[in-house]
Amino acid sequence: MITARILSSSRTKRTHRVQTSHGRTGNKAASRGTGRVRGPDHRRQQHELHGFSLGELAADADRIWQHGVIRAGMSRAQRLLDVIQLLRSHRRPVAAGRLAEELGVSLRTIYRDIETLKGQGAHIDGEAGIGYVLRPGFMLPPLMFSEEEIEALVLGGRWVAAQPDEPLGKAARNALAKIAAVLPDDLQRSLETSSLMVARRDPAAGDTELPVIRAAIRTERKLRITYCDERDNRTHRTIWPIALGFFDSVRMVAAWCENRDDFRHFRTDRILSITLTERRYPRRRTDLLQEWKQQEGMSES
Template sequence: MRRADRLFLIIHALRGRRTALPARGLADTLGVSQRTVYRDVADLQRSGVPIEGEAGIGYVLRKGADIPPLMFQPDELEALVVGTRFVQAFAGERLGRAADAALLKINAVLPAGLRERSERSRVFAPDFGQHAALKAHIDDIHQAIALRRVIALGYADERGAASTREIQPLCLAFWGGSWTLGAWCRLRQDFRNFRLDRIRECVMLEISFLENEKSGFAAYMAAMEAH
């Protein structure tokens, strides 16, 4: 990791904290020794960054401190632009609008040279023709995942056989051509994956669920890795 990136991550870790962050926690996060953290913090303090605290106690940013943002490298900026284009094309209306707004904000604070570099990027993500219902499903499912609400799902399998399920949505995954919903099926009492283009109906119910060791996201990921 570049030292400049490490210094930025230290500031980012301290930003908004109300309690002191021990050097040990910073060292674990950055994968460096505590001695390196002490040296980096001292360098930041000498350069005018308002970090308060000391070794053995922890560090905080002084309340009200205004830290200027890190300027992007050209390749980092292009990665953001390309990522935003993919979100705009494939991630539903709500995240697409948010990505568009984020890119406008980034471009608004860039110097002219970097702004031109972002506009010249030739890596695109053309919409492969997702219909409006599919994008609406992405938005609805994304909201249900965030709220931990059960979904009533009308689904057709690869043979066209229809079924109705109540599921606990856990994650959305894009496989470069289709979206998949990872979920806990309350009927089968097991994990299931559903292709979004086969969903016929998607209704968020007034039923909340809690993730646990059996049916939560961590267990889902472990099950997928095992397969």
């Protein structure tokens, strides 16, 4: 197995260093006291790393990382996965300098890693001096999470599950259960025994409308609502909901309002009645969302 080869290589290198300390072997690096001996095992290890498939890199890095025995060889396997993850988190080209800074390595190392990943089938576009971007559709097979990422997933899932939106809460619990089912045993225990707690929120006005609003956003369908503003003025409106904001005490719908011919915000606790129509709004929600963000001064991430 790949894991066994790398661990074996690490043990060989460690034995070689011990022999050097006893004076039975040595080279220029050892004579300088650097403690690094670069022999045939080192070259073979580099060759094996270049021969990994992305799936093998992920699977073996995951197993070794989970058990806390990352060796010198696997540190590069983990770094290659980190490069992929960083590229996946950006929609625009990322400069090699930024990648190097994030991972704490040199520019030369990043350029070499990019070429290695391309050779293993990763669809990475770009070049030195411009930046790199990972084409949409590339998936990394195994689920790999750090302890911090596990805690973020647990906290987020438990927060959603504690909200009065029962369908969304059930979906959050199911999602956490599915993630737990495919995690290694030690991380599964971390997820199931997490001490991060969320207080359950009591239902409030406007909560019953949330599933209907979410359905309208997903399907790009118009809503007819009766709305009561802060002055107790009631109006009947047809809106195209594009986003739903969750604040500490209120929920807010961002929508295009046909009555005002502009974007408007509606608190869900002031919606007196709501009807999901069969009519789709005539523009793509993603385009409307981008326009709304620009109008609100939100930066694109």
